[in-house]
Amino acid sequence: MCLSASTIESLKTICGKFDNDPKELINILHAVQELVGYLPKEVQEIVAEQLRIPLSKVYGVVTFYSFFTMAPKGKYPISVCLGTACYVRGAEKVLDEFKNLLKIKVGETTADGLFSLDCLRCVGACGFSPVVLVDKKVYVRMTPEKVRDVLNDFYSL
Structure with a gap:
């Protein structure tokens, strides 16, 4: 750089x-x-x-510290909470759906630079788990079926 x-x-x-x-x-x-x-x-x-x-x-x-990064993030960074409550309620399946639809792995950024995908341990919203953050927007009670709708909030798949 x-x-x-x-x-x-x-x-x-x-x-x-x-x-x-x-x-x-x-x-x-x-x-x-x-x-x-x-x-x-x-x-x-x-x-x-x-x-x-x-x-x-x-x-x-x-x-x-996990909040620092040495790689560029996408315009819309996605963070899937994998804390205990989120994990137990299916966060891993939500994460898998993001990986599938975006065709990237955790820590990567889409070729168009729009999305990057990461995990975090807890956002303190366990009662609303699983929780996903996209840019500064919080999505609660996530399911794999809702992932496409979340991405469509930012662009159409």
């Missing part, structure tokens, strides 16, 4: 808003990921340089 001069300046500005404090690494990474969409090596290098910490520390945080 080749970062533009304006993106590099924006990354430095974000770090500066947190006083280039290494203790603010997670907050900085959230803000940076919001700006760029993901955290490729080039972005991590700039953050490490600005905070005066080893790249390995930045990389360690990025790879430890």
Whole structure:
């Protein structure tokens, strides 16, 4: 990835808003990921340089926390909850239907860049399980039969 001069300046500005404090690494990474969409090596290098910490520390945080990603996400990221309540109520079958219809695996993005597919452990809505998040929209009591309708909210299959 080749970062533009304006993106590099924006990354430095974000770090500066947190006083280039290494203790603010997670907050900085959230803000940076919001700006760029993901955290490729080039972005991590700039953050490490600005905070005066080893790249390995930045990389360690990025790879430890599941909400950070080093790969670009689709325009509409899909997250299927696989927490206990969701799993028991059929979330795995819902996930399989997303994989089938989108023709991608977990962690991948569709060729058109519209959708990416991931799993998460709990969204705190166990009473409405299974739960799926698409972009910032929450879908509750999901079934495999509802997956096509969810995707149709964003484009027609």
